[in-house]
Amino acid sequence: MVLDDVFGDIFSSVDAVMLFSPSGSYYERFSDVDELDADFDVVVVSTENTVGADTFVELPLDFENVAERVRFGLEGSLEQGVIEDGDVLACATSVFDDGIDTVSRVRADADSHTGIYNLFAKSRADPEVIKSVLELAIELGKKGQKGKPVGALFIVGDAGKVMNKSRPLSYNPFEKSHVHVGDPIVNVMLKEFSRLDGAFIISDSGKIVSAYRYLEPSAEGVDIPKGLGARHMAGGAISRDTNAISIVLSESDGLVRAFKAGEIILEVDPEEY
Ligand SMILES: Nc1ncnc2c1ncn2[C@@H]1O[C@H](COP(=O)(O)OP(=O)(O)OP(=O)(O)O)[C@@H](O)[C@H]1O
Ligand SMILES: [Mn+2]
Numbered sequence: 001m002v003l004d005d006v007f008g009d010i011f012s013s014v015d016a017v018m019l020f021s022p023s024g025s026y027y028e029r030f031s032d033v034d035e036l037d038a039d040f041d042v043v044v045v046s047t048e049n050t051v052g053a054d055t056f057v058e059l060p061l062d063f064e065n066v067a068e069r070v071r072f073g074l075e076g077s078l079e080q081g082v083i084e085d086g087d088v089l090a091c092a093t094s095v096f097d098d099g100i101d102t103v104s105r106v107r108a109d110a111d112s113h114t115g116i117y118n119l120f121a122k123s124r125a126d127p128e129v130i131k132s133v134l135e136l137a138i139e140l141g142k143k144g145q146k147g148k149p150v151g152a153l154f155i156v157g158d159a160g161k162v163m164n165k166s167r168p169l170s171y172n173p174f175e176k177s178h179v180h181v182g183d184p185i186v187n188v189m190l191k192e193f194s195r196l197d198g199a200f201i202i203s204d205s206g207k208i209v210s211a212y213r214y215l216e217p218s219a220e221g222v223d224i225p226k227g228l229g230a231r232h233m234a235g236g237a238i239s240r241d242t243n244a245i246s247i248v249l250s251e252s253d254g255l256v257r258a259f260k261a262g263e264i265i266l267e268v269d270p271e272e273y
Helices: 004-009 026-028 068-079 116-121 128-142 159-164 184-193 229-243
Strands: 014-021 043-046 056-058 088-093 102-105 152-156 166-168 199-202 208-215 247-248 256-260 263-268
Touching: 004 102, 014 068, 014 199, 026 116, 043 068, 056 068, 068 088, 068 102, 068 116, 116 128, 116 256, 116 263, 128 152, 128 184, 128 247, 128 256, 152 208, 152 229, 159 166, 159 199, 159 208, 166 247, 208 229, 229 256, 229 263
Parallel strands: 014 043, 014 088, 043 056, 152 199
Antiparallel strands: 088 102, 152 247, 166 208, 199 208, 247 256, 256 263
């Protein structure tokens, strides 16, 4: 028996091969695809286009969970128009070590969008800034503050308008500073301050404009999940009132949510990353 007879089904009539973070030499194996006039496309999905792929979809984060990794990759590919709804894909990724060792056959489904791609690709703030803040919220959610669960509210982008729709709860420790998210020392500061009330306001380029901000957006017509309260309402509402996105870590259920235009566009469990 030839294994191809059994496993060949996985590759039969696929519309595209999706390579998740391939090494240069792995990607090279597909370099003759054009010449062969193959009837499938090759798409590289990774945090960085280190292999110089022609068709590349950027992953905002290196997702540990393989199903999530594949789902987000497909979502980005759909958004970029690299694949189409209903396309059958062979997704090659690494499960056990650094190299590609696993192939899944998946059908792209536009209906099962989570919105993560939308969060990164179509927001006003720099994607790197959003990524840093999302990572920070996820990390805070994982570890809590000295072992205890913490909540936090980050408003990213359109900072001038957000400042106009909010007021200080206390002295702003970032008043005269020029610090940016992503900077390791800043992350330590942000984690420390997250024990205190209110929201962090972050500019499009990642400058921390303020901590301890009490948001006063109009909350009319904003719906949040049952069981959540003022923090999420404020986060949702400010994202509708301005062009900012809100990244909210819930102290009560431990989830990280992102709001854009008043809607939840992403919900992740920090324990899964
Ligand atoms: N309008 C607001 N602007 C900024 N921060 C706020 C605002 N309202 C509430 N918060 C902050 O959120 C904290 C938690 O409030 P609340 O419990 O009502 O929110 P929640 O949505 O239930 O969030 P959690 O799931 O974390 O409990 C408050 O202690 C306060 O620090
Ligand atoms: Mn609460």
